[in-house]
Amino acid sequence: MKTQLKYLIPFVIFLMLIGFFLKGLNLDPREVPSPLINKPAPMFEQPLLNDASKTFSSNSMLGQVWLLNVWASWCTACRDEHPLLMAMSQQIDVPIVGIDYKDTNPEALDVLSKLGNPYSAVATDVEGRVGIDYGVYGVPETYLIDKEGVIRYKQIGPITVAALQEKIIPMIKGLK
Amino acid sequence: MKRLLALFLLLLSLALNAESIASDPLVEARLKSLSQELRCLVCQNQTLADSTAPLAEDLRREIRELIAKGMTDEEITNYLVARYGDFVRYRPPFKSQTALLWLGPTVMLIIGFVVLWVTLRRRNKTLPNDYEVADEI
Numbered sequence: 314m315k316t317q318l319k320y321l322i323p324f325v326i327f328l329m330l331i332g333f334f335l336k337g338l339n340l341d342p343r344e345v346p347s348p349l350i351n352k353p354a355p356m357f358e359q360p361l362l363n364d365a366s367k368t369f370s371s372n373s374m375l376g377q378v379w380l381l382n383v384w385a386s387w388c389t390a391c392r393d394e395h396p397l398l399m400a401m402s403q404q405i406d407v408p409i410v411g412i413d414y415k416d417t418n419p420e421a422l423d424v425l426s427k428l429g430n431p432y433s434a435v436a437t438d439v440e441g442r443v444g445i446d447y448g449v450y451g452v453p454e455t456y457l458i459d460k461e462g463v464i465r466y467k468q469i470g471p472i473t474v475a476a477l478q479e480k481i482i483p484m485i486k487g488l489k
Numbered sequence: 490m491k492r493l494l495a496l497f498l499l500l501l502s503l504a505l506n507a508e509s510i511a512s513d514p515l516v517e518a519r520l521k522s523l524s525q526e527l528r529c530l531v532c533q534n535q536t537l538a539d540s541t542a543p544l545a546e547d548l549r550r551e552i553r554e555l556i557a558k559g560m561t562d563e564e565i566t567n568y569l570v571a572r573y574g575d576f577v578r579y580r581p582p583f584k585s586q587t588a589l590l591w592l593g594p595t596v597m598l599i600i601g602f603v604v605l606w607v608t609l610r611r612r613n614k615t616l617p618n619d620y621e622v623a624d625e626i
Contacts, residue, residue, distance in 0.1 A: 345576045
């Protein structure tokens, strides 16, 4: 009986390996946890997309819960996300601020005029410096920022309906 | 002739000025050694030094500027870790979350030696006692 159990050991180790591999297959290597969660959102003041003579300051959002969506006209995943942002702008009662990341203004304005504008304001980040401060490495990325200006949640890649219903909306309700 | 020379000198000084940040060999050397230790987050198995992704170019520009500001290599690494997390480093730091990663191989080696020792001792015991005698004949 004892020797029989001994022959089971390699099999058990094999099953454990399979378990690790299965877990590894289902992890998304592109989802790198952000060190900025629960840290103050980096302050920025950037020109507005529709009027470069005026600026948008992240400080102006202090006191309210808001979403910061980093997007660009050249980003195809942002197009996929766009209808959901449109729906969110009508159904969720928080301002969505856009950052037009490494883009040209005419192209970005063109996208918004054709597909609709879900943003309460869009700031431009032509050189990608705000992006670096926020640890952006793949647009679209969305940050949920609370009344004190602390980042509470980061969505890497397009917002999904599941993420919206299970994470973002409950968190917004909790933060308000 | 003098005018031509003046124009030439003006152009030369402009060219030198424009290149001064990009081609300071000390800055470039530090940028190179630093960016070989840092991961490009867009193409995750490339270093910042190798990657041609736009983000990698931006980050190299950022590092260049930080070097010019007089920050140390450690400060620059911390600057990037604060934004992108430990994943940006090719050598993960030793902390409670990474203890298994760093100590795992050593622990496995020790387990291996223990198993080897136990197996050899058992084999010694199970060898027939007349084995050596038989060998001497």
